[in-house]
Amino acid sequence: MTDREKTLDIIFGRWRSQILYAGVKLGVFDCVNAVPKNVSEIAKQLNLDSSLAYRLFRALGSLGLLKEDANRNFSITAQGDLLRKDYPQTLRGIVLLEEGEEHYALWKHLPSMIMDGKQNAFLREYSKNIFEYADSNLAYREVFNQAMSSYSTIQTAWVLDALEGYDFSKIHHMCDVGGGQGHLLCSLLVKYPHLKGTVFELDTVIKNRELLWARKMGVEDRCTYVAGDMFDEVPAADAYIMKMILHDWSDEECVKILSNIYRQVYNVGTVFIAEHMVPGPEKPHFSKLFDIHMMCASSGRERTAEEYADLLNKAGWKYSKTLHSPSGLMGIVEGNK
Ligand SMILES: C[S@@+](CC[C@H](N)C(=O)[O-])C[C@H]1O[C@@H](n2cnc3c(N)ncnc32)[C@H](O)[C@@H]1O
Structure with missing residues (x-):
């Protein structure tokens, strides 16, 4: 071309x-x-x-x-x-969310947000942040949750690939904070049969038990769903995973979430942050586009691995390492107590 x-x-x-x-x-x-x-x-x-x-x-x-x-x-x-x-790994939910009327309407605020220095398209359009809006609007919430499951069918494979060879023997109880309907956590439980797990989520996301993955994936006996707010308190566990969570929030909000987890973690204590990692300027990357979507949809951003390491340190964690999926589309930053 x-x-x-x-x-x-x-x-x-x-x-x-x-x-x-x-x-x-x-x-x-x-x-x-x-x-x-x-x-x-x-x-x-x-x-x-x-x-x-x-x-x-x-x-x-x-x-x-x-x-x-x-x-x-x-x-x-x-x-x-x-x-x-009915396609097993359907992309339908992603289309309905990202090109649906709510998200479509956000993009028109992009130039003015950048001029004003205020990252608040959702507030400008709907007078609520994205999760408050989802909480009060059933149709949007259903589309949002379908999209998250749709994203998860792709991203779970990247996370499992990135964690291939990781020594899980010291981990017994993994909590997925903001774990949606549990696709990632249940996939980890299937792959590592000694693990038990907790999906921690907003009540509205997990109250329809029909939609949850634990039963569908046959790990109901090892998976618990707990409703709550990660800005208040998270359940105790010896390891935590968060996929596509911290990118929704500002640095201050991320430190609050990571500190709440730090307070509850026991034993060796590990946290995995799974996100699109922003590479250096020489590399075109999907994360650099997703970052603009986050600018429109939330108070968050896409970050480099160093920026996630910095957030971990500010919340009391010790940065350990960053693992990458072979696709290069997802990275996992590991922190330890
Ligand atoms: C971008 S989605 C990611 C979901 C899932 N981790 C995944 O990758 O598919 C963010 C999730 O965070 C959840 N969430 C938002 N605010 C929360 C809060 N205060 N406490 C717990 N979960 C929250 C949302 O309900 C949503 O499912």
């Missing part, structure tokens, strides 16, 4: 993700399958205007998510499959 083409490609990035969002939101990927189906039949099934739907499906075809034949019949592609509701 020429420089002009590359820049144009960036300009039109949002078109692609919004076309994709419309397909997911309207249920297209759950209706179209491997057997080609005519646009009129799909539109009827989904209650859509047939001629406008045709143009959307054609665009989805152009993105490689559907396949169109000469008679306006559409089938799903392998890439489109990833967006089906």
